[in-house]
Amino acid sequence: MLPTTLICIALAQGAASPQSSTVPHAHAPASAAPQRAATPLPTVDVAAPVDAPGLHNVVAFAPDVLSGSAPEGDSGFDSLKSWGVRTVISVDGAVPDLDRAKARGIRYVHLPIGYHGFDEARKLELARALRDLPRPVYIHCHHGKHRSAGAAGTIAVTLGWMTPEQAVARMKVAGTAPSYSGLYRCTAEAAKVADAAISGARADFPEVSRPAGLVKGMVDIDLTWDNLKSVQKAGWTVPSDHPDLVPAAEAGRLADTLRLLHEDATVKTKPAEFQALMARNAEQAQSLEDLLAKFAAGARPSSEDAERLNAIASQITATCKACHAAYRD
C-alpha cells in the first residue's frame, strides 16, 4: 500500500506565492445585533444541501463550519452575515470579493487548492485556520460542491471532528463528483493530527493569493463562460438580469484569454495534445464571437442562427471537458 502522503498529492496553488499579501485582522465592530436569517444556519445532521440568497449548496461539516458556493454579490454576503459568519475561507483560484466581506466585518482567508487534492503543508494551514479563526466559518470554492467540500471533509478528520467515513458521507451530501477521486482520497485517508503539529503550520493566512498563468486564466475563462451561458439561456440576447453584457464581447474575451494561455510559458511546456486542445478551444470561441458579432445590438437571432450558436457552444464545452478529463481531474 502506498503511504498516505503520496496519495493525497501536492497540487495546492499559490502556497508560496510571492504575491500573497497578508493583512491583519479586519474586524469591524458588530454594531447592530445580527439580523435573523430567513434560512436557519445549516447543521451537520441536515441531509441535503441548503440554498440561501446568494449562496448555494451549503453543507455543515461541524457546528459553525460550513462549505458552499462563492458568495454572490451583496445578497451572498448578507446571508453570511445573517448567520453570524466571521471568517470566510476560499479554496478557489478566483480573487475573493474582499470589499463586500470587509464591509460586513468578515475576514477573508485565501488558500486555494487543486482538483486533485492538496499537499500536507496546505492541509495543516487549512486545519490551523479552521481550528483558530473566529467562527462561524464559511469555506467555499466556485460551485461549492467539489473543492470546498473536499477541503472541509479532510480538515474535519484532521481536527478529529469526524471519522473519514462520516466526512466522506458529508462530501456526498455536498455533491462532490465521484470523478474527483483525489479529493475523496484526501478525506478517506486523512487521520487526526496532533495539535502541536497543526500549531507548526503557517498562520499568516493571506486574504488573497494571486494565482499565476494557467489557473488565473482558467478563472477568467470560467467567469466569461458563465456569462455566455446566461446569454445562451436568454436566446442569445442580452440577459435581463445582466443588462450590461455584450454577447459578442464576452465571446471575444473568451477567445482572447484562450489565445493568451496558448502563448503562456507554463502552457508551452505541456504536451502537444494539451496545446492543440487550447488552440481548438480558442478557435471555437472565435467562431462564436464572429457569429454573435453579426447580430445588431438587441436583435434576437433567428432560430436557425440560434441552433448554430448552440452547436458551437456544445463544441466549446466538449473541448473544456476533454482537456480537464485528460489533464486536470
Ligand code: HEC
Ligand atoms: C487545454 C486544456 C484546457 C482547456 C481547453 C480548458 N481548461 Fe480549464 N483547466 C485546465 C487545467 C489543466 C486546469 C487546472 C489548473 C491547475 O489547477 O493547475 C483547469 C482549471 C479550470 C478551472 C478551475 C480554476 C480554479 O479555480 O482553480 C475552471 C473553472 C476551468 N478550468 C474552466 C474551463 C472552461 C469553462 C473551459 C472551456 C471554456 C476550460 N476550462 C478549458 C485545462 C484546460
